[in-house]
Amino acid sequence: MLLSRVTKPARYTNGEWNAVHRDTASARARFALVYPDVYEVGMSHLGLQILYHTLNSTPDFVAERAFAPWPDMESELRSRGLPLTSLESRTPLRQFDAIGITLPYELTYANVLNVLDLAGIPIRASDRGPDDPLVIGGGPGAANPEPMADFFDAILIGEGEDAIVEMAEAVAEAERTDVLRRLAEIAGVYVPSFYEVSYEGVGPLARVTPRDGAPPVIGRRIVEDLDAAPFPTRQIVPFLDTVHARATLEIMRGCARGCRFCQAGTAYRPRRERSVAALLRQADELIANTGYDEISLLAFTSVDYGAIQELAARLVERFGERGIGVALPSLRADAFSVALANTIQKVRKTGLTFAPEAGTARLRRAIGKQMEEDDLFAAAEAAFSSGWTRLKLYFMIGLPTETDDDVAAIGDLVRRLVQFGRGVLGPRRNRLQIAVSAATFVPKPHTPFQWVGQHARDELERKHRILQTALRGRHIKLSWTDPGTSALEAAVSRGDRRVGAAIEAAWREGARFDSWGEYFDFGRWEAAFSQKGLSIGDYANSPLDYGAHLAWEHVSCGPDKSVLKAEAERAIEGGGL
Amino acid sequence: MAQFICRYQKGERVRWISHLDLKRTLERAMRRAGLPLELTKGHNPRPKLSFGPPLPLGATGDAELLALHLAEPLEPEGLKQLLNRQLPSGLEVLEAWRVPVHQKRETFGQVDVAEYKIMVSNGLNEEELGNRVSGLMESETLPVRRGGGRPEREVDLRPLIISLAVSRTGPHEIELQARLRTGSHGGARPQEVVDLLDLNDDGRVVRYHRTGLYASAGPPTQRRGGVWRRWTRARRSRGKDSES
Structure with missing residues (x-):
């Protein structure tokens, strides 16, 4: 039994109070919501619970959860060739219509790639086919989506309560070939493949310009009236002691x-x-x-x-x-x-x-x-x-x-x-x-x-x-x-799309859980940047010119x-x- | 003020929840159920709860015990129903009864015997397991190492194993019934017995289910359900609602 071989097996067993188990077969769009860190950290994140309950309170859409498996679980999954599944129905992530991934902070980005890979989903949007789920990002990291732009089909800028329902509607209605166009029409949604990047120097000096009528500037979404915004009072109560158990x-x-x-x-x-x-x-x-x-x-x-x-x-x-x-x-x-x-x-x-x-x-x-x-x-x-x-x-x-x-x-x-x-x-x-x-x-x-x-x-x-x-x-x-x-x-915070290649290289060299001191290896990241002809210093340490165009x-x-x-x-x- | 004991099941769905997490889960369920929990005095008031001996992680059981103090009495049946409506699937109160409030802190301090059903499905035949069991029971001492890390100690398991019985329960499954000492005066873990029997436990071939918790000091009983009942009777006979 796999669970007897990993630490804190309750990270993977679900069935917590207020977790939502719905019939996924009849849903018009099924979302797997992913927080790219370990369960206890992810379950302390209010944003995830807001989006989860917002989608699940609609009749048409279903949301389930997944988290980054701890390295012991990862090696069990890989050695047995098992795909990463959602918690609720244990559906392999790649069978969902869309994967919604939070970008909470830069040091989780290697985990994002790892989750996609463990799910058997090609990590680069350009390598994904019509049978793969859409990969949608959002959260604080979306303020500069460029370092992760190549890995996402769409990224929501700003607050998600209203936009996630609009996005789910687009996912449900549109044909796979047309869905990106539909998503790009939603305010706040950035579809990276509709843009071209031209680089104007070393560091994050880049210009991202739209092709085919996509908006030149993507404005962030905000919820006008908090009282009217959905707020989950049926918050999931984890069995495990999470970072914020309250x-x-x-x-x-x-x-x-x-x-x-x-x-x-x-x-x-x-x-x-x-x-x-x-x-x-x-x-x-x-x-x-x-x-x-x-x-x-x-x-x-x-x-x-x-x-x-x-x-x-x-x-x-x-x-x-x-x-x-x-x-x-x-x-x-x-x-x-x-x-x-x-x-x-x-x-x-x-x-x-x-x-x-x-x-x-x-x-x-x-x-x-x-x-x-x-x-x-x-x-x-x-x-x-x-x-x-x-x-x-x-x-x-x-x-x-x-x-x-x-x-x-x-x-x-x-x-x-x-x-x-x-x-x-x-x-x-x-x-x-x-x-x-x-x-x-x-x-x-x-x-x-x-x-x-x-x-x-x-x-x-x-x-x-x-x-x-x-x-x-x-x-x-x-x-x-x-x-x-x-x-x-x-470096990642001020990164451009080139930095994405370095993130991928670091992940391929084993980067995981970089916010956890025991797993962070600066040498690995330096090597990954230089392998892609970049340097961490150019992004992190260089002052940028007021006149320059930033990524x-x-x-x-x-x-x-x-x-x-x-x-x-x-x-x-x-x-x- | 009233004290109640609940016997509950920790089932398949929650067998990977640690004892500490289980305690928190039950406490939250009680709060959701709106039970009039009696709180401790002091800076950080907590509900007065006590729990029977913890189950090993990964094991199931239906002889699990908890005690709670309520500020106002409730019908035991009502308590059971209120709580069951708020318990996550895999947890269920099987019965509840009222006991006299007593001063002793350790409500379950007298529980000293645990009975496990250990299901073995690794293709081992009944006879072979029987031989191994006899060998074990005939040993004078059964030293095992404990403590994993720093001060590693040696414990003699032999006096902590009361009985072991083997039976076939299916074409590919044999069952080992183990009656083991438990509690604060020393106990054997079912996993340790399985290791001594060399059953190659990777969690897939061996499953643990606790069927009874007993207090050996209580009067004997023939009732199915285990010695915990003896202990229950012992408690009850001291209270007003004695039935024996």
Whole structure:
């Protein structure tokens, strides 16, 4: 038996509460929805559940799920010649009409190819025939679809609730020869094979132009009214302990804060809220349907929700006595947020997380991060005096205009927080811990910083050493992102279609699960890029010219290039707002 | 305040769910069922639940036990039905009964014997398996290694095997009935017995099904369903609703 030979066999057995089992034979279009990471990660992704239930709530369309099998399962499948199947009906993926694959982050792209290959589907769209399913992409990675463009028949730019039904309709109605044309007529849908690419230099300098009347610019889809948008309250309850084992209530989408490095900040504009009334109704249904003991109020910054106090109070009033907690997954660094978390959270989590991003007020201003140091200290005071003893702080290294002094200032800030924390904690001061996590700045398409090069490895390592020296001492724990991982993220994030060939080469050499440290091999990726005559540095590290035509300019993801450029100039030359 | 015990089945559909995941699954089902669960006091209130000895991953069973505390009493039959409506397929409460609330933390601490049906379908004949079983039962000691990784210990399995019986159940299947010690004072795992019998278990030829959980300290019973009933009777006879 195959399942006795793999870790966590429950990843593959399905039958979870609220999983939908429908007759697939009578459906007009059958979709397999794939999240290209392991089950526990994929099942924590709200987007997948939204699309799954949206399709399954129609009479005509059926959606089932599949995830990237863990390497032990992959080798079992390959050695027995078994194809990858959906969870629900165990139908081989290649028998579906369409495969919908989320592109959550760059480090999953090798898994996308692996899933297609395990399903027996040719990985390149141009190699697929009329009997193969359509392969449709979407999700955050679609903001720059180019690195994955050759592997997809169509990619949806933006939010999927409405568009997926329109796409399913096209898949159901159109003849296979005509379906791409039909899909391309749907707003937000990009059909890569209808475009030609001409390269204008080294790095992502490319022009993607339409053939045969396809739209020159593909605008992203957004849902206008969140209250009217479908929201699944019959969320699937995994048997396995997933990354987020709780009911998810999406209270708000988008963010109005305008951090200049943040792609989600531009791609999900404008900020839209659900009404308190709708949320209370959904919370009741969620708890009744799932049996979870915690509801998480999902948003980029949940405390930015206009009526957060009212919502939180009414949820606690409704569920508190039943032992059901309310969680704020994303806090703002100020006293208000901490006080709110303190009143509503059932479980006293040991730590709170804040993201100052930079060590000095000047640099925070330059990157558009609205956070005053006083607020951070007020948040820390509120946290320490209400029982928390651990803080986690997120910073970024390699930000535009960053100097060595800015990096060293992180150490200064953290040491002052330690001093302060010891004072507030008094007799409990020995429990104080401040964990500093230093991510690497990654330039992202459609942000004001898309033109900025990421630091090369040497420079990053030099700054990590500055950080290390500045952050010695009791109570402090420092970690940082592996520079190789960051470089790959940047190169793929700013990649063009040529980068797709490098992704394929890396996958052929065994790249899988690159977001998992134990499987990531930077050497393999470097070799794959150079095998295709490319270099990671040209995509990741080179600054790009404002005047150059970038590989993703046929995708419109919010602000115009001129707006982004003005923002970038204000940040870099003006040093702030 | 009332305490109930449920005997439930862990079937084919959920046999790859670990014990920890199963506990969470049952707890969520109870919440969906709207049971008036009694919560523990303190910072992080949890429902008061206890579970019988875990099944090995991949095994099925219909003698599985759980105990729950409710703030208000319910008819056992009603409890069973409420819960069954909320259980994923493969899990089913077979019966429920009320027991007196007692102070002991370990509700199932007295359960110390487990009975398994081990189905062998690797073409081995009945006689050969019978010989191997006799050999095993005649051994003075049966040392096995445990712990996989770091401090690896040696355990003598012989005193933990109470009985083994072989019977043919189909043209290609023979069945081994194993009565094994279980619980906190030491137990034998069915897989270990299968390994000792050299049955080449890759999960395809051998299947495990637990048929009974027993408390050897309880009074004997002739009822089908296993010694867990003895234990049940023992509990019940101390309560008001004694029936024996």
